[in-house]
Amino acid sequence: MTSTAASTPSQSSSTAGPGDPIGGVPGAPTGRRAEQLTSRVVTGMDAAPVTMSAPFTGLPVTALPQAGDAEVRRVFTRAREAQTAWSDRTARERQRVLLRLADLVLAHQQEVLDLVQIEAGKARIDAFDEVSATALVASYYGKHSARHLAPRRAAGALPVLTKASEVRHPKGVVGIISPWNYPLALTAMDVLPALAAGNTVVQKPDNQTALSALWLHELAGQAGLPTDAWQIVLGRGSAIGDALVEESDYLCFTGSTPTGKRLARQVAERLTSYSLELGGKNPMVVLPDADIRKAAAGAVTACFSSAGQLCVSVERIYVHESIHDEFVRALAERTEELRLGAGLDYRSGMGSLTSQDQLHTVSAHVDDARAAGANVVTGGRPRPDLGPLFYEPTVLTGVTEQAALFREETFGPVVAVYPYSDVDEAVARANDTEFGLNASVWTRDARRGEEVARRIKAGTVNVNEGYAATFGTVGVPMGGMKESGVGRRNSAEGLLKYTEAQAVAVQRGLKLRPFRGMPPRLWAKAMSAGIAALRRLPRR
Known part of the structure; x- marks a missing residue:
């Protein structure tokens, strides 16, 4: 077949210096920029840094700080402390952060296009798919999340006398385990609706493509997201996976079907909820x-x-x-x-x-x-x-x-x-x-x-x-x-999965039990007639 390639730089064994392009790719952001992004990672002393390679060249990208189990649990503590203030903001205030983020992503896309290509090895047009998806997700929840989260009126048990509504509350702290293949888009699709719903987030992106997620994290701060509302930890699943599962009020995972099944069993033990996007053919x-x-x-x-x-x-x-x-x-x-x-x-x-x-x-x-x-x-x-x-x-x-x-x-x-x-x-x-x-x-x-x-x-x-x-x-x-997963991302479902539904009903006047001195049999007969009459009323 006919194929042409750009020239491939010679390889070396050292990471990029402060002024050198990361991954040895001409035109790439420098080692200094990579250091700025990795400084946003929450780290501990439990694990040594790791260095991933750029697929285009095989050359090292940057040293990535790794967290251990104890540090991840401390991160969740900070996230839990930050969650109350974040959820106390109105849904429309949270929307405005996402709308500013959408604008920032589009305005600064050239740098993240480079990062996605260097880390994932994809063509630039495919990297742009991630930019456009991220901006669309931020815009969608920036415009519609308040409407999706608003209390919903429902017909009460007794018309006029029963006022009923459905209220949505954030889960708390959402743990998100993100894959390497779409590091920007899948970060946005999972993290942004969780934040819009009033949760705080602890995310573990894959080491291979961590810089792309950290770039979006940096822009979210510029858009007005509070410190600790979204924190990023890096580490092997074998080292920090248990902490992520055990500390999360909701777990969102994208990856292989076998790993998803194992995580689902762990979450089931805690009776918390989860969503999984898994394999496909x-x-x-x-x-x-x-x-x-x-x-x-x-x-x-x-x-x-x-x-x-x-x-x-x-x-x-x-x-x-x-x-x-x-x-x-x-x-x-x-x-x-x-x-x-x-x-x-x-x-x-x-x-x-x-x-x-x-x-x-x-x-x-x-x-x-x-x-x-x-x-x-x-x-x-x-x-x-x-x-x-x-x-x-x-x-x-x-x-x-x-x-x-x-x-x-x-x-x-x-x-x-x-x-x-x-x-x-x-x-x-x-x-x-x-x-x-x-x-x-x-x-x-x-x-x-x-x-x-x-x-x-x-x-x-x-x-x-x-x-x-x-x-x-x-x-x-x-x-x-089937075995491709549980739950959905995007749309109202992708937002409401991060919430707990609560029913609130106010009863006025007539109670839902017989009057004092009224025979229960007569009460049951009267209620049956009323229910039958309600069924015959036209739908609204």
């Missing part, structure tokens, strides 16, 4: 009437954005047999047009993988599928000439059930294309998975596309889009069915 269904070239172009974005390291990216494509071969040719053609590169600019269409572990998994899945009889239409090999973690975007056909990637999540730039004979078969095969995170349907008939979309068991389904339509629409919920 997301399908795309191409109906026989679809515009083949548009569907192929959409598939390239759906499959290879962020080098496939996106929870909602497509890994399986089901194409009607009448257009299967033409679609595969079009997909291969568009895939081979992708330009691979490591520059901090918009010239490349795809960056690299983020870690050696991801490169190993992708290579192993493709090699295993090939050994089991699959055909590599395009791609299928690493590209060390471009950088240590580059792998070509890969299209496979003829993948059999014996191959690991038939059912397992690859989380890389690899997609398998399968033919089907009728729509019922396509839907059944799309649903034949333990996961249910995202799906995509392509057709010229929008109504038909919606009908098929509703039959697919996934938390989000996009028609004539891969994932961006639902991902970017903050007013609708996003999350997984």
